[in-house]
Amino acid sequence: MAEIAFGIIGNVLPKLGSVVCQELSLAWDIKSDLKRLERTMSTIKEVLLDAEKKQASDPLLRLWLGQLNDVIHDAEDVFDEIEYQALRNQVVATHGSTSRKVLHSFSSSMTHAFPFKLAHQIKSIRERLDEIAADKDKYNLTQQREDGHVNKRVNVISIVGLGGLGKTTLAKWVYNDERIVQTFPLRMWVCVSEDFRVTRLIKEILKSVCGIIDENWNADTLQTRLRELLNDKKFLLVLDDVWNEDRNKWIELRDLLIAGSEGSKIIVTTRSHVVASVISTDSTYNLEGLSQDDCLSLFVKCAFEDGEDKQHPNLLKFGKEIVEKCKGVPLAVRTLGSLLHSKVDEREWKFVRDNEIWKLEQKENDILPALRFSYEQLPIHLKRCFAFCSLFPKDHEFYSDQLIRMWMANGLIFDMPINKEQDLEDVGELYINELLSRSFFQDASEKLPSLPFYTFKMHDLIHDLAILVAQEECSVVELGNKNIAGTIRYLSFLEMGQGVPNYLDKLTKVRTIMPTGVQPLPMSLVEVCISRFNYLRLLDLSDSSIEVLPRSIGTLKHLRYLNLSYNIKIKKLPNSICKLHNLQTLLLHGCSRLERLSKGTGNMISLRYLAVTSKYMCLLENESFNSLRSLSLFSCLKVKVLFQEMDGCLTNLRTLVICDCPSLTSLPFNIKHLTALEYLAIYHCPMLSLMGGEDHNQDLKLSLRSLFIGNLPKLEFLPLWIQGYANTLQHLEIEDCKNFEALPEWLPTFKSLHTLEIIDCPYLSSLPEGTHRLPALRKMNFEGCPRLSRNLDGKVSPRSLMYQSFCSMRTRGYFNKSRRSGKELSIGR
Structure with a gap:
């Protein structure tokens, strides 16, 4: 629980000093409350790391942390509401308004009842927190940093x-x-x-x-x-x-x-x-445990680079003692070995060996103290993200991009002071990599350049650990569940009946609702969740047979993640959805009857990820999506134009996927102005011509790294605008373009190109002179190109990376068949 409070305080503290909070404090005389709240939170935060270590052996301390956790969550909700009001006023103002006008708009609303209610809530939280803080000295907390045969056959x-x-x-x-x-x-x-x-x-x-x-x-x-x-x-x-x-x-x-x-x-x-x-x-x-010798051999491989152990015989002495505590369990050995990898300070090894967590009573099937100890050594931000994964069933296959967006929606990814060109999505990627390196995730799939995601799993024992550490906050609900703790804020439903469970009556501050079994949420439960849980951050209503989304969806001002995919009966969305100014992820793929996006969708000014299936002829009409990082269009059968006007729009877009859009005739003429675009994939668009936008401006700073083109029968040559990416493009793959004749003579100028794949292009007959001199080229592969005079590597390679990637997309969720109609649809997750 301490890591949860630590993380939330880290989110709230910067908000206390925001301009909006200062406006509120001046209007309602709560400046002293905010200052005192800031001091108290900072003081408590300093001792939370110590509380985290001591709570296992002190029931009263755990109770104190539970009370603290509750009030900190309430504080986050209040300041989140303040930020929402600021966003709302920003939308009300014209998009060209200056920040001063926006602040003035917010200030002018200070006389209304809404800020009065917030001021009262802030005072109440300050009083509750003061009372809790007064008790912390009782716990001597110190400041720390960071049947038989089957028929006999x-x-x-x-x-x-x-x-x-x-x-x-x-x-x-x-x-x-x-x-x-x-x-x-x-x-x-x-x-x-x-x-x-x-x-x-x-x-x-x-x-x-x-x-x-x-x-x-x-x-x-x-x-x-x-x-x-x-x-x-x-x-x-x-x-x-x-x-x-x-x-x-x-x-x-x-x-x-x-x-x-x-x-x-x-x-x-x-x-x-x-x-x-x-x-x-x-x-x-x-199955018995490994011998001590085998355990030590495995531990050495995990803790040291090859031969490095011989340089540190003093550490091996501690390693042998640590390995003895693992009781022959390979996963425990590997986890602790990974924990100590590249650490040569004897104090760190002694700390692992002597930590009191080894003294905790252990029953036969309990979580091993070795693994629990490794969890204790995780940084605070990784603890919360790891605990969230308990909401998924065992052996669940995680998708990297989906999990990152869910973490973001629940405020689990901090905008750390790192490379300022990195987005929150990049920080989330670092989180996953670190959990993989520490063996909390495993079985990661290959990171293919043709896919904007990869997959991984959790070992069953690690999953049990996640359930143990998250039980105060997260719950997986199955049919027959009756006892749900009132502190639960994150709910996933593995199995549901058709009614509304009675235990939901005692839950008031739920932040996540999602199904993780094969059954979607029943409509009766959907309506209750929307009307009752005002603090929802993540709501998954996929495949729920919704015909009409309740207008009350617009009241969920804290909502960051909304999944409406595969609701094939939905024809339109309520205009109230445009009030979701905090929304980051909106999934509408597989909504085959959806006529168009709601007018005013651009008011969702925090939207970062949009995946959509639509029947409308123009996808984004007179809207601005400056926060959008990823846009995916799937089976938009009537779309002829993506954007009516794109100047100044989509300036932060990094990923664009267009698939199964048979009426699309051209890309936006000025697609080259998408200067942040890194990944572009275009598949199954028989009417699409890539020509246009030839007036490339050499002064533009472009970013495209991966370009994937498949099944475009109109494509004969690559358009000139692609030459603008000569300095950045790393992966180029073309598949099943029956009329593609030649690669451009300027291809050898692509100094960053790593991979060149051309598959099933029967009219391709030769390569540009100098192709073999591409300085960064690592892989060049051609299949199904009978007219090609020669293959540079002298042999026909196995079925191409592009084909494997295409199959991977099909099996992992991008090209699944509709379960209802049997029609092949391209989807995102």
């Missing part, structure tokens, strides 16, 4: 062991072994976790083989499809991380697996011997 093998021992890793080695691949024509892998609903498991088994299935299939159809899949085939099925102790559920699943041929195998990984006995396995492998 299918054998079941269990791998049992504590979390982090490597059960899943062992199962993966078996699953991917070449001998296994040759022995079992059909292999399937399903991550089970706590959700052992047989219908869900059948779906996951089918998806493991088929990739995509019809989510609307009923239970009978699913069982029929499964039997057809397994019929007389020798299969290997891995059920990873099973917790189910209900024998009846296992029998129900087992009876559906008898169609496989003799010699089929099921491998079950579980932490529980009870589970292994319930499924009556033929063989059980009790």
Whole structure:
């Protein structure tokens, strides 16, 4: 809890000194309250790091932190409301108004009831915080810085062991072994976790083989499809991380697996011997921990660079003692080794060895103290971001860009004083990289230049840790949940009925509502959430069959993230949505009946990410989106023009994705004025010509690094405006452009070009002279270009990076099929 309060205080303190707060203080005589509030918060912040370390062994201190956490959240809500009022007045003023006019507009409203209410709330918060601060000395806090056989034809093998021992890793080695691949024509892998609903498991088994299935299939159809899949085939099925102790559920699943041929195998990984006995396995492998020698070898690899350990024999002595405490658990060893990587100060190693957290009582399946200790060593900002991840189910595949936007919406990414050209999205990227480096995230996919995101997961044991540290703030709700703490502010729904749960009555300050299971939120719950939770920052209503979005959505003045994707019945949005001046992310992809964006959408002056499917002919008409960083257009079937006027608009746009827009005829003539644009992807636009904008201005500072073009039959040559990116373009990929004839003679001037990919362009016959002398070129690949006279690397490479990226986009969410209509749609997340 201390890290939460620390982070929020860090957000609130700069706001106390803002010009808007000063205007408010002068108008309502609360200057002394603001000054005192600032001093008290600063004083409390200084001791929060010490409180974080001591709370585990002091119940009264934890109670004090809970009270502090509550009032700090209330303070953030109040000052967030003040900022919203400033944004609202900025919108009311003309876009050309000076800041003085905006401030004057805000000042003139000080006589109204709204600021009076805020002033009263500030006084109340100051009094509550003073009372809490008076008790801090009691805790001596010091200032610190920072069943049997399946018809006897299918054998079941269990791998049992504590979390982090490597059960899943062992199962993966078996699953991917070449001998296994040759022995079992059909292999399937399903991550089970706590959700052992047989219908869900059948779906996951089918998806493991088929990739995509019809989510609307009923239970009978699913069982029929499964039997057809397994019929007389020798299969290997891995059920990873099973917790189910209900024998009846296992029998129900087992009876559906008898169609496989003799010699089929099921491998079950579980932490529980009870589970292994319930499924009556033929063989059980009790996975033991690593030997001390193996643990030390792994620890050395994680803590030192190659050979560096020999230079620090004094540290190895401490390393051996630390490894002993890990009890042979590889994940604990790797995590602590990563924690101490490149640290050569003996004091840091002693601190890890001697920390009191090792003394905490540990039961058989508890979170290992080693991992909890590594969490304690995270910086405050990473603790809060890590805890937020507890809202997702086990084995969830995170998308980097989506998670960053969710962190941003909840104020978990601080605008730190780093490179001033970096956006909050860049800071979020640093957060993910650091959590990956510390082993809190794992299995990261390759960062392909053709994709603006990558994926990663959390180990089950790490996920348990996230749940443990976030339990005061975050809750995953399943059917039958009754006891929800009143302090919960972040809710995800794994499984829902159709009604509105009674426990929501005691929740008043919820900030996040989102579904993480296969079921969308029912409309009755949607209406309650919008009307009751006035402090919402993140609201996910995707695939909810909404026909009419309630007008009251405009009252959610704190909202930063709104996901309305795949609501295929929505035809228009209420004009009140334009009052969401704090909104950063708006997802409207897959809304195939949406006629147009609301008039006045430009009033959402904080909007940074927009993904949209629309039937309207002009996407952004007479609107300005100066805060927008990413714009994605998917299946906008009637759009002919992107922007009516673009001068002075989209000046901060970094990513532009255009896909499945069959009526689009041209890009904006002055697209070269998008000086911040780094990533441009254009796919499936049969009427689009890229020509235009040839009057390139050499004085413009351009930023484009990646350009991806696919399925543009009108493309014969690259337009001249691309030459303006000769100093910045790193990746150029062209695919399935049937009439593309030649690369331009000026291509060899692209001094930063790393990758050149041209796929399925049958009329391409030669390369410009000097292409092989491109100074930065690392990879050049050509496929499906029969007229090309020669391939520079002398061989035909495997199927191209572009094709792999395209398939990756298809499987990871950019080109999924609509679950309702079966029509292929391009989506974002």
